[in-house]
Amino acid sequence: MDNDVKMYSQVAAAAGVTDQEAMVACYMLGLSQAGKTLDEAATLLRVTRPIARRHARSWSIRFPDYPSAAAPVFLTWEKEKGGRWVLLDGTRELADAVSDGTGTGRYVARIIGHSARYDGSSAEVAIARCSEAIEESCVHLIGAEDVVILGPKKGDLVRVAPTNIGAPTTLARALHS
Incomplete structure (x- = not known):
């Protein structure tokens, strides 16, 4: 992951979530910035698309195939x-x-x-x-x-x-x- 992405422990502290939740968010943000799709992120995280979608929606992370709940x-x-x-x-x-x-x-x-x-x-x-x-x-x-x-x-x-x-x-x- 590049240096533009915060350390997940900083994100966890600022957001009030577990280190694991913050680590997933940081990783997904890095994948998003690298142009990966939500499906690719789900595959790399070894989770289903609905679970990956939940993380993207919660953290306002946009992917080319998922605009982060623009109009639910x-x-x-x-x-x-x-x-x-x-x-x-x-x-x-x-x-x-x-x-x-x-x-x-x-x-x-x-x-x-x-x-x-x-x-x-x-x-x-x-x-x-x-x-x-x-x-x-x-x-x-x-x-x-x-x-x-x-x-x-x-x-x-x-x-x-x-x-x-x-x-x-x-x-x-x-x-x-």
Whole structure:
């Protein structure tokens, strides 16, 4: 790596993350500056593209094939009658979450048309787990590289996926300053 890239320990201290997270970010920034694609970075890091995308998005690193979440698609979980939650992609149901029927408050969420189920002790937990799976598969599910999914948390709608490594502005400032 060239001398233009900060030492990862400096980045870790400035961003408040682990040395390992900072090392990945510094390495990805170096790959980006060398003209590598996100797919190439994922291969070199031996991770999946969604994981590499998460790092690039969190640290505001741009690649030729990934502009770092310039315009994500926003999806929102909405509560329907009877306690059912639904995630719409336009008018198409993408996922839903329903009570498991035991009377214990547990919920089960699923991506429509897929066999995986995401259990949770509450609607919030099941929805968060399902939302992470949707974010990882967003290219295949809705044809978008980046999504931001809003869901319930303590009575409010908040970002449930994707989760960031830290505060994006703090991370970007630590890496790029």
